[in-house]
Amino acid sequence: VKNEDVLLFIDNIFRFSQAGSEVSALLGRIPSAVGYQPTLASEMAALQERITSTKKGSITSFQAVYVPADDYTDPAPATTFSHLDSTIALERALVEQGLYPAVDPLTSSSKMLSPDIVGEEHYKVARSVQSVLQRYKDLQDIIAILGIDELSDEDKMTVARARKIQKFLTQPFFVAEQFTGRAGEYVKVEDTIKGFSQILSGELDHIPEQSFYMKGTIDQVIKEHKG
Structure with missing residues (x-):
């Protein structure tokens, strides 16, 4: 597709990280922190940097990000967040109070x-x-x-x-x-x-x-x- 403005939804970007981890394990690579592949940062960058805008068109992306154990320092979501312009975080405590949308x-x-x-x-x-x-x-x-x-x-x-x-x-x-x-x-x-x-x-x-x-x-x- 050329000369078009594209809206891209990714659900869930964590699956990309997870798939990369599984492939890395099958290839016998030594895992890095928390068991993720040593190439996590470069793989995520290669994907995210293709989502861009030019004079001929643009790609706007909305990505659902699973955060394992609600740990925002986990390498997978942390690597993803570094490439995003905005993040919308949902909070369980707000749901429990009946506050919708439950955005923190x-x-x-x-x-x-x-x-x-x-x-x-x-x-x-x-x-x-x-x-x-x-x-x-x-x-x-x-x-x-x-x-x-x-x-x-x-x-x-x-x-x-x-x-x-x-x-x-x-x-x-x-x-x-x-x-x-x-x-x-x-x-x-x-x-x-x-x-x-x-x-x-x-x-x-x-x-x-x-x-x-x-x-x-x-x-x-x-x-x-x-x-």
Whole structure:
């Protein structure tokens, strides 16, 4: 195919690493770390570097990456991640809380998240959201042992806003509409930034966290609260 823009889905890229390991074992090569083939890095590079863009066309790839034992330092996923522009990490703990999509904003990343690309406001809001969520994560052990009442007023405020952010990160799916009874919804980036900005600024501290669950825009949250 020439002069075309191609969308490539790979499910699952770990199988490529695994197959290479099996072939390497059959050839009698001495395995490297965790039993993978010694040529893992060069084999992955040879595959990933063919997924590129030129003046005549492009290849955009979405790759499912299996992470053995949830170990992000495992050579197979670690080698894969080094070639990707963005990663979307799914988290079991979010599924257990009923938060969908169960994307972890702390372990997910994007090389595109730069002021030069997304703009200053988008960048600052995104980083501020990550900062609040990280602080909440750091406080969870203290909350589990001593309770939230033992936190300082500032930390209590951080926890409250972090929980609202977690709820606001949920979004009703079109594909799940028949199962949840909630209509799917697309939300503009500008509206998303506006919503998180208002949560971070404290404008919505008076609204309970449950009002943020499975909403599209922040205006829907405010409307439901006023009810």
